[in-house]
Amino acid sequence: MARFTEGLEAVGAVATRPALAQAAPGLSAALSEAETAAQRLEAERLEDARLEAQRARAAEALEEVIAAMRLATAAAAAGRPQRFVAAVDDYSNAVAALRAQPGMP
Secondary structure, three states: OHHHHHHHHHHOOOOOHHHHHHHHHHHHHHHHHHHHHHHHHHHOOOOOHHHHHHHHHHHHHHHHHHHHHHHHHHHHHHOOHHHHHHHHHHHHHHHHHHHOOOOOO
16 A cells, blocks of 8 residues: 555645656556455455454455555546545545554554
């Protein structure tokens, strides 16, 4: 997620079409990395019931982050500044929810 966040910051204070076009490839690469990590987390199973429940909640919260990342990446690639800004807001909210999960830093 850190690489994706860096890509978002590279867009700058105002999401212009040229800035989105420049950021889109990096966002796409970071999204792909996050999707791979989410797939690993989803596939993992833990023997300890408490830890397994925590893993399942984190995987679900991470999927919300990934969904917002997909929207932001698509909006950047399409040159849609308003949709991009809305998706970035969704991303920020999803990251906050993920971090609020027990055991998350």
